[in-house]
Amino acid sequence: MPRMSTPDGSYKWLFGEPRLVADLLRAYVPGPWEQADFSTLERVNASYVDERERQRHDDMVWRLRVGQRWVWVYLLLEFQQAVEPHMALRMLGYVALLAQHLVRENQRNDDGSLPLLLPVVLHSGEARWTAPTEAAELFDDSLPTLLPYVPHLKYVLLEQARLVRHEVPATANLAQAIFELEQGQSREELSRLLQALQQWLADEASAPLRRHLTVWLKHWLRRSRRRGRILDELQALPDLLEPTMKLHEKLDRWYDQAVEEGIEQGQHQGLAKAVALQARLRFGELPDWAHARLAAATDAELERWLAGMLSATSLQDLLS
Known part of the structure; x- marks a missing residue:
């Protein structure tokens, strides 16, 4: 922490x-x-x-x-x-x-x-x-x-x-x-x-x-810099220290979720960087609209663009 x-x-x-x-x-x-x-x-x-x-x-x-x-x-x-x-x-x-x-x-x-x-x-x-x-x-x-x-x-x-x-x-x-x-x-x-x-x-x-x-x-x-879906659940509880509350288990879930979401986010960012690098090598510097498109893309779109990099005739064709 x-x-x-x-x-x-x-x-x-x-x-x-x-x-x-x-x-x-x-x-x-x-x-x-x-x-x-x-x-x-x-x-x-x-x-x-x-x-x-x-x-x-x-x-x-x-x-x-x-x-x-x-x-x-x-x-x-x-x-x-x-x-x-x-x-x-x-x-x-x-x-x-x-x-x-x-x-x-x-x-x-x-x-x-x-x-x-x-x-x-x-x-x-x-x-x-x-x-x-x-x-x-x-x-x-x-x-x-x-x-x-x-x-x-x-x-x-x-x-x-x-x-x-x-x-x-x-x-x-x-x-x-x-x-x-x-x-x-x-x-x-x-x-x-x-x-x-x-x-x-x-x-x-x-x-x-x-x-x-x-x-x-x-x-x-x-x-905390750590996030996780369980934060919403913890925020709704009136007494986090109530004796029967298994707070340490919720803390473990919080850490696991935060790590999992961090890994997922890191993988997504890595995929987006790979597409941007390949697109730049193929079509030159990327305009602002292309950066915005990459930032909003899903994993499935990024994977599809990476697979179609060689066959695309233009940047617009690739990111369509």
Whole structure:
């Protein structure tokens, strides 16, 4: 399977699920998560306004209890392929706005301190991230005595393409499985991942999450370069991860059909090239109408033209 980035709403919707965010933190973000109560993880209103009075509904802000304290997580999904060189500055602004929002809403700790704010950037592009993750690195450092006054903020960078290991996660982790699927390279690898997802989400309480994952999986299937008649069948199913669904068998059929149709297409194109080459040798360069005729021809027509190449008196006679 080719690698694919995911600039679509289904991906943002997917990471609006608490279980996905919890698994993302557990697997990839350093923190005292053994002390965390993930049952308290909740998405909070992120519609505070920026300096241009535009609401940032796409960004995700979560909070959860870690020990006796709340930790707020600012999760930014970055889909663009090009690296954003000033991302640290952007995150500094977003976190400052969130901190001001917490002060206005009196969301401080009992001792008056602000809750911990954890900025996380999840980058789904293929290009390696080269921008600084610390805001202070963006400022001039030629005057050392002034450096203590430079703003500091470091964000957690998660580069999706560099998180994968091409294996099923050792423990149930939905975020890891999604990243592995995005970067999957073989039929066997994808089949194992989909079967693992079915096992992890087999209980009835996971039915809503299965349906959300189904929406993402359908987008993922449509983005694939592989086609196949079974795609229409899969798109019509309401729950691709339903426990009794033999999804790995459907995946095998999808691969087989795609390969079969690819072979058929390749054979047809090869036959059309052979006719075009022989016609060019016999009658000279082909006009546009002849190219169009060859492109629309069936296998039977191409075979007939190839057999009649020597007896044809003209190109029009051959392609009639």
